[in-house]
Each structure stands twice: as structure tokens, then as C-alpha cells.
Amino acid sequence: MYKVKCEFKVKVKGVVVSMVVGNVIDLPEAAATMFIEQGKIEKVFEPVDDVSERMAIQGENTSPDEVLPYVTSFDSLVIPFNSPLRYQYWKKGGQSPCDTLKELGRCDLLDKYRHPGLGGMDRVRN
Known part of the structure; x- marks a missing residue:
């Protein structure tokens, strides 16, 4: 890539x-x-399955009809708790946040969700 x-x-x-x-x-x-x-x-980095990725926001405050992942106006990925299981990265079998960003066409945000010690990133986010 x-x-x-x-x-x-x-x-x-x-x-x-x-x-x-x-x-x-x-x-x-x-x-x-x-x-x-x-x-x-x-x-740019090549996505690999064994790399730690930053957590996306789990959308506990989303409305009941908001079930699909989306990106906020401040470029944060939101994955509602009631989203289809394949988006729920925190559960076994869920795809990674990076895969979800690719699906949403927001590859420009991939670095934001990568572990700071990998892929050349030097910033640390808490």
C-alpha cells in the first residue's frame, strides 16, 4: 500500500x-x-493480523437505529454495541478496526488506530 x-x-x-x-x-x-x-x-504500513491496534470508540450512546460503524466529524471510528457481530472487534471473530475503516473508505485514518510503537508512529494516545 x-x-x-x-x-x-x-x-x-x-x-x-x-x-x-x-x-x-x-x-x-x-x-x-x-x-x-x-x-x-x-x-505505508501493510496491515497484518497479529499487530496490536488501537481501540475504536464502542458506541454505547448511539441510537437504537444506528447499527453500522461510522466515522465522526472529528475522525473517530464509532462501532455501536448493537452492530453486526463482524464489526465487533472486541469479540472473537470480529474484524479489526482497520478492516472496518477500509470498508468505510477511510484508509486515511488507519494510522490513528495502530499501536504507537509499530508502523513508524511515535505519538502515544491514551
Whole structure:
């Protein structure tokens, strides 16, 4: 996975695609190496199952009809207690907060939910 550092265009299967700053993209390593050398993208962590992840807010104060995870206006992931079991990371079989963020299209928030000692993060959140 790679994060776009500056806007650029690339031809993919005959179609010109615009890469927007901040987007997280998946590229073959050979293509990525070229764009990294040009300063257009940077490598971001690869999600792995055995890495500690930060806890998302468990939505005890959500309304009964709010059952699906969402991201607040201040960029915090909320997973209601009455959400489908697959989102309940605190229970066996629940997917990780990172997987839920990917599903919500908010890969830009993944670092916020990673353990501070892993993936190059140096900030500590309590």
C-alpha cells in the first residue's frame, strides 16, 4: 500500500487515471519503486493480523437505529454495541478496526488506530 504525496496522472490499461494527494493505493512493487524515486508516493504500513491496534470508540450512546460503524466529524471510528457481530472487534471473530475503516473508505485514518510503537508512529494516545 502506498500513499500519494503529490498529484500525478498515470495510464492504467489505456485509461488515464488521476492520483490525488492523500489517497492510499495498491501498486505492483516495480511501478511503486519508480514513483517512490520520483517522490510521488510513499510506502505505508501493510496491515497484518497479529499487530496490536488501537481501540475504536464502542458506541454505547448511539441510537437504537444506528447499527453500522461510522466515522465522526472529528475522525473517530464509532462501532455501536448493537452492530453486526463482524464489526465487533472486541469479540472473537470480529474484524479489526482497520478492516472496518477500509470498508468505510477511510484508509486515511488507519494510522490513528495502530499501536504507537509499530508502523513508524511515535505519538502515544491514551
